[in-house]
Amino acid sequence: MLTVRYVDGLSTIRTLLQPSIVILRQPAAPVSTGGCEVTCASCNLRESCLSGGVPAEDLERVANIVYTRRRIRRGEDLFRAGDESRCLYAIRSGFFKTSLIDDDGREQVTGFFMAGELLGMEGFGDSGYKDSAIALEDSNVCVMPYSLIEETAREVPSLQRRLHAMLAGEILRGHGVMLLLGQMSAEARLAAFLINLSKRFRCRGYSGSSFALRMTRADIGSYLGLKIETVSRLFSAFHQDGLLDVQYRQVSIVDIQGLERLLAD
Amino acid sequence: MLTVRYVDGLSTIRTLLQPSIVILRQPAAPVSTGGCEVTCASCNLRESCLSGGVPAEDLERVANIVYTRRRIRRGEDLFRAGDESRCLYAIRSGFFKTSLIDDDGREQVTGFFMAGELLGMEGFGDSGYKDSAIALEDSNVCVMPYSLIEETAREVPSLQRRLHAMLAGEILRGHGVMLLLGQMSAEARLAAFLINLSKRFRCRGYSGSSFALRMTRADIGSYLGLKIETVSRLFSAFHQDGLLDVQYRQVSIVDIQGLERLLAD
C-alpha cells in the first residue's frame, strides 16, 4: 500500500490510495502551485536535484515522477519513523532536519537539508522510514513515489545513474559525519559545520558569509554530538576570537580561513 | 574507463580494460573457483546478498552480473580512495574494514563487513571511491561492475528493488553509527559494537557468544571514536564485571543481557 499525505489548509490528511498502478496512471501534468506552473525543465534547482545530468529529452519523463507537491509548515514533519508513505522528496524551498530516535529516547540529528536536496532516500526498500524529517521553516517539496521513480529509472538510464549517484552520495555524506563525530574536537566539529553550511548557502546564490541558522542550539548539538552548552560556549569563543559575529541565530563569518584552520584540531 | 584488478599468485595486477561494452559482452558463465562451480543459485549467502528476494527465474540474470571473483589476502585492499574501478563487491568469505582518511591524516573506520555483505556501494555514481576497503583476513569476493548491475536492474525489477533497498540500508546503517558516536558513552559504544558483531556472526551460523575479533583495538577505537587505551580498558572492565571473557582478540560473551543494559548509558 502506498500512503500519500497532502496538506490541506491547516490539517494534514492521510489518504490511503490504491497501490502503484493508480499512481502510474496519473497524468502527471505540470502541477499548478499557486497559479505558477513548474516543471523540472523550468526549475532552477534542476541541476542539484534528481534531474541533474538528465538530458533535455528525458526531462519530461523525470518531471512526471513528481506525483504532487506539498507545503510543510515550520515544525511539521514531512515523514516520521514508521510512516508507510514510500516517497522521495525534493526540497523546492525551505529547510529540514532528519533525526533518528533510539529506544532510550536519545535523538540524533542525522542531517540538515535545504533547497535542491533530496529527503527520504533512506526509506527506499522494504522497511519504510526509520527516521523523521521535520521542517525548520515553512517549506515546499516535490513528492516522488518510489514506485514511479523505479519505473522511470528502468526506462531512462540517465535518471537511473543519477539516482544511484545521489544514494551513494548520501552514504558518503554519512561517512563524513562519522569522521566528524569520531575524530574531531568540539571546536573542529562546529567549524566544519559552519563551513559546510556556508558553502551550501553560497552554492544556492545566498551569502556564504552571513546567514541565519534555521536550527536551535539543541539541533546543532545533537548533530555534532555535543551538549547545547558546549555549542553555545563555542559560538561565544569563535566570536571572541574574531572568527565570526553571532547574535542568536544570525551568523556572519568574519574569518573563514581562521575557521578552516580549526578543522585540524 | 573501468579498472579491474585481479590477484594472480602473489602480485596484484591492475589491468585497464575497455569500458563497459567489453564487459557487457562477457559470457559471464559460472566462474570456476578452484574447480568448484558457483552461481548465485547455489550460493548459501544468496539471501543476504544482492540476489536476496530475487525470484528463481531471475537468478541467472543476476548471477551473470558477477564479472569475476577475486581473492584478497589479509592486509591487501579491495579498493582504495581514488581508484577508478567501478564495481560493487559481494563478500563470499572473509572480513573487511572500510575507512575514510581526511586531509589531516585522521582515519575513520566507517564499517566492518563480513560474508554476504556488500562493499563499494558508496562508489556508485560518478565520483569513484573516496574511501578504502581493506581485508582483515584472507577473503573472496564476487566482482560486479556497476555498469552490468545497472543494465540488469533495468530489466529485472526485483533486482532493482533489492539494489535500492541495499543502498538505503547502508544509509540507515550510517545513521545508526552517527547515533552511536553522537549520543552514546564509550561503554555503550563498545557494548553496541559487540552485540552487533555477535548478531551478525550468529546469523551466519557461527557462534554469537564466542568469536575472534578480526580487527585491532586501533580499528575498533577508530570506528567507535575512542582511543585504543580506552577500548582496552573497557574490555578489561567488561571482563572484570563478568560480562565477557577476553583474551586479546578472542571474545566470549558471558552476559549478553548485562551488555544490553549498558546500551542505555
Place this chain on the structure above:
DNA sequence: CGAGGTGTTGAGATTTGTCAACCTACGTGG
C-alpha cells in the same frame, strides 16, 4: 505584554585522552 522556549555563562564533576612503561603474541629469518 507576558510566558515559554531558547540561549548564555559559571563552577565544579566526570569522562575520556595523553604519555609512558611494560607485557604478549606472532611471524620471519637464521
Place this chain on the structure above:
DNA sequence: CCACGTAGGTTGACAAATCTCAACACCTCG
C-alpha cells in the same frame, strides 16, 4: 625449530576536554 624483533595490547598516573547543574538573560509569538 628457535630466537628475536615488532606490532599489538594493557595498565597507571595525570591532564584536558566536555558535561552537568544551576542561574539568569533574551527574544519571539501568541
